[in-house]
Every structure is written in C-alpha cells, then in structure tokens.
Amino acid sequence: xxxxxxxxxQQREREITVTRLFDAPRQLVFQAWTEPDRVARWLxxxxxVIAYCTMDVRPGGAFRLCLRSPSGAEYWRQGVYREVxxxxxxxxxxxxxxxxxKPHYETLVTVTFDERGDKTELTLHQSIFKSVAARDExxxxxxxxxxxxxxxxxxx
Amino acid sequence: MxxxxxxxxxxxxxxxxxxAILARLTSGEVSVTELAEPFKMSLPAVxxxxxxxxxxxxxxxxxxxxxxxxxxxxxxLKDAADWLEHYRRFWEQSFDRLxxxxxxxxxxxxxxxxxxGR
Numbered sequence: 001x002x003x004x005x006x007x008x009x010q011q012r013e014r015e016i017t018v019t020r021l022f023d024a025p026r027q028l029v030f031q032a033w034t035e036p037d038r039v040a041r042w043l044x045x046x047x048x049v050i051a052y053c054t055m056d057v058r059p060g061g062a063f064r065l066c067l068r069s070p071s072g073a074e075y076w077r078q079g080v081y082r083e084v085x086x087x088x089x090x091x092x093x094x095x096x097x098x099x100x101x102k103p104h105y106e107t108l109v110t111v112t113f114d115e116r117g118d119k120t121e122l123t124l125h126q127s128i129f130k131s132v133a134a135r136d137e138x139x140x141x142x143x144x145x146x147x148x149x150x151x152x153x154x155x156x
Numbered sequence: 157m158x159x160x161x162x163x164x165x166x167x168x169x170x171x172x173x174x175x176a177i178l179a180r181l182t183s184g185e186v187s188v189t190e191l192a193e194p195f196k197m198s199l200p201a202v203x204x205x206x207x208x209x210x211x212x213x214x215x216x217x218x219x220x221x222x223x224x225x226x227x228x229x230x231x232x233l234k235d236a237a238d239w240l241e242h243y244r245r246f247w248e249q250s251f252d253r254l255x256x257x258x259x260x261x262x263x264x265x266x267x268x269x270x271x272x273g274r
C-alpha cells in the first residue's frame with residue numbers, strides 16, 4: 001500500500017513533492033495539520049506568525065488563514081477540503097487571496113501521512129498549474145522548459 | 157510579483173506555440189516575419205500570440221512600426237521558474253518548524269505522563 005503513488009505521471013510533472021519523516025505518531029502529525037492552534041506553531045517560514053486562521057476540516061469545509069511576515073506584510077490563503085481521511089490523507093485546494101477574500105491562483109494540495117514504525121512519513125504534493133492546465137488542456141512537461149529558460153536567463 | 161501577475165504569466169506559458177516563440181527569442185531579437193516562418197502560421201495568428209506574450213510582460217517589441225522586433229523579457233519568466241522553488245522552500249521551512257514543534261509537544265507529553273513506554 002503506497003498512498004503516494006496515487007498521482008498520475010502527467011500530473012506529477014506539474015507538481016512539487018516534499019517528503020519528510022517525522023519522529024512522531026501519525027495521529028499527532030495529522031492533528032498538527034488540522035487544528036488551528038497547532039498549525040499556528042509551524043506553518044510558514046521562520047519568523048512568520050499566523051494572524052488569522054479558521055479551519056472547517058471536513059469535505060466541502062473551508063479554511064482561511066493569514067500569514068504575517070516579520071516586516072508586517074500579510075499573505076492570505078484560503079481553500080476548501082476535498083478529502084479528509086483522518087489520520088491518513090488530506091486533499092484541499094489552496095488559493096492565494098487578498099484581504100477581501102478575492103481568490104487568485106489555485107493549486108491543489110494532497111498530504112498523505114504514512115506510518116513508518118512509530119514515525120510518520122509525510123508526503124506533500126502541490127499541483128501548481130492545475131487551473132491553467134484544466135482550462136487550456138495543454139499537456140507537456142513545460143516546467144522543464146521553464147527551467148531551461150531560467151538557466152538561459154541566469155547566464156545572460 | 158503578485159499572484160495575479162503570476163497567473164497571467166502561467167496562462168501565457170500554457171500554450172506550446174508561445175513557448176516555442178519564447179525559445180526562439182532566447183537566441184536574440186527576431187522580427188515577426190521570421191518568427192512566423194517555422195510555425196507555418198499566418199502573420200495575424202502569430203501576432204495574436206505575441207500580443208498575449210506582450211501583455212504578460214514576457215516580451216517587449218520595438219517601436220518602429222514596420223519591423224517591431226520582439227525581445228525576451230527576463231523578469232516574469234524568472235519569477236515563474238522561481239515560483240516552484242518558492243513553494244518548495246515554503247514547505248521545507250514549515251516542515252523544519254513542524255519537526256521542532258512535534259519534538260516539543262512530545263517532550264511535554266512525556267514529562268506529563270512519565271510511564272509512556274516506546
């Protein structure tokens with residue numbers, strides 16, 4: 001059983017994947033993702049604080065949070081839970097939004113929590129180009145092309 | 157770059173012809189006619205793509221009405237490529253903090269309930 005393979009190959013090319021083995025039981029790691037008080041303790045780069053956070057963790061439920069940078073800039077995120085399988089799996093949309101709640105670019109986040117003895121392997125997939133890809137139905141591994149452009153630009 | 161701006165960039169990049177045009181421009185300034193050649197496309201069709209790229213800030217075009225050479229613009233492309241890495245970094249940094257947090261709460265849990273064997 002490997003929950004992390006449930007992503008088709010084409011989709012994977014538009015995703016980032018981050019995996020980490022945590023020295024904690026799965027239930028606790030799952031709680032750390034789904035309880036606002038706990039989320040506030042770790043989400044975001046060092047020095048960022050959660051200035052606002054509501055989470056309705058059930059399929060169709062919404063979350064909204066505000067990350068405040070050390071310099072005071074505020075970054076709003078919001079989304080809707082698509083799948084909630086405690087303590088194994090979370091799927092939710094992740095949208096940048098402004099303070100008025102106007103949504104910007106949409107991504108889809110899938111988090112799987114796998115037991116590894118008394119540890120927990122967490123795998124996060126974030127599909128970045130989902131809405132654009134769905135709209136235009138263009139295939140192809142253009143994140144690699146993008147990387148080549150970036151290399152070209154770095155050298156010029 | 158604002159998310160709005162980024163979404164415009166990604167939208168412009170989602171088309172293979174436009175990406176091919178950008179790839180062509182990495183070798184330097186090119187006129188519209190030259191650009192149209194390899195794609196076997198009508199000039200108006202190419203112009204339509206160029207307009208999208210121009211609005212996304214991915215290219216700039218010369219002022220001279222007749223030949224208006226196209227040039228690649230570094231900024232938005234770089235931002236788009238960086239975006240993947242920004243997200244990765246966001247999660248990596250968050251995971252570092254999560255690791256600390258989990259260690260901390262478990263330390264507390266152990267102090268509170270001394271007899272939890274592992």
